[in-house]
Amino acid sequence: MRLLAVDFDYFFPLPQDPGHPEAFLYAWAHFETPYYREAAWEERALAFLLRGLPLPQAQGWEGFWERFTFAPGARLYYADSNALAFHPQVREGVEEVVLYDAHHDAGYRPLGEEPACDDWMVHYARQGARLRVFYPPWRDPALEPxxxxPLAREVDPGGRVEGPFHRVFLCRSGAWVPPWADAAFFAFLAAASLPKVPLEPVAPRAWDLEGLRRRVAEEALGLWIMDALRRSP
Incomplete structure (x- = not known):
């Protein structure tokens, strides 16, 4: 049984060079809590808009599913958190996991008893599954611990992928991918021609872009002063 796991943050590129002039705008903390899935994104978006920069968007998801072959009866399970990639309905009988993700999710800290978004691959290893992760072309694997x-890691070379896959898991990763990318996520979900099973409620998040634009007009002067102070010796 082969599992294809896809984290939507694969399609949300971030600057990899700390010297990139906009890298500080992406210096985001990430925790799977309601605040980081929702409220935190308002201030993060405001940082771009106040500087006259477009909001970063999900890229490259169109046509992704066409790279794969799916076995008869395959289903797509989806959730917000990648921790649910080890849900009982997903993990049963899985002997190989092929992950497309900006992170390897194979442990970054002391492991807990229950799978979390950053260590669920360890739980698959414990049940004897073979593991492979493909990073997106924009991601530098050397930045990961x-x-x-044991986990085979490489940057996605593109093109058709050998199959078939018997099961698919997709997560939105709302603490890593902003609400203004939700429309792209749901279009990506709909584009998969497989029966779909939600493992937790996943709905578009509330997002008031016009309200943020009104705040931009009110706060532009303050930002100019802060930026001037930050650049001064």
Missing amino acids: EPQV
């Missing part, structure tokens, strides 16, 4: 279990 070594996984805590």
Whole structure:
């Protein structure tokens, strides 16, 4: 049984060079809590808009599913958190996991008893599954710590992928991917021609872009002063 796991943050590129002039705008903390899935994104968006920069968008998801072959009866399970990639309905009988993700999810800290979004691959390793992760072309794998279990890692070369896959898991990763990318996520979900099973409620998040634009007009002067102070010796 082969599982194809896809984290939508694969399609949300971030600057990899700390010297990139906009890298500080992406210096985001990430925790899977309601605040980081929702409220935190307002201030993050405001940082771009106040500087006259477009909001970063999900890219490259169109046509992704066409790269794969799916076995008869395959289903797509989806959730917001990648921790649910080890849900009982997903993990049963899985002997190989092929992950497309900006992170290897094979342990970054002391492991808990229950799977979390950053260590669920370890739990697959414990049940004897073979593991492979493909990073997006924009991601530098050298920026990740070594996984805590054997895991083949490489940058996605593109093109058709050998199959078939018997099961698919997709997560939105709302603490990593902003609400203004939700329309792209749901279009990506709809584009998969497989029966779909939600493992937790996943709905478009509330998002008031016009309200943020009104705040931009009110706060532009303050930002100019802060930026001037930050650049001064």
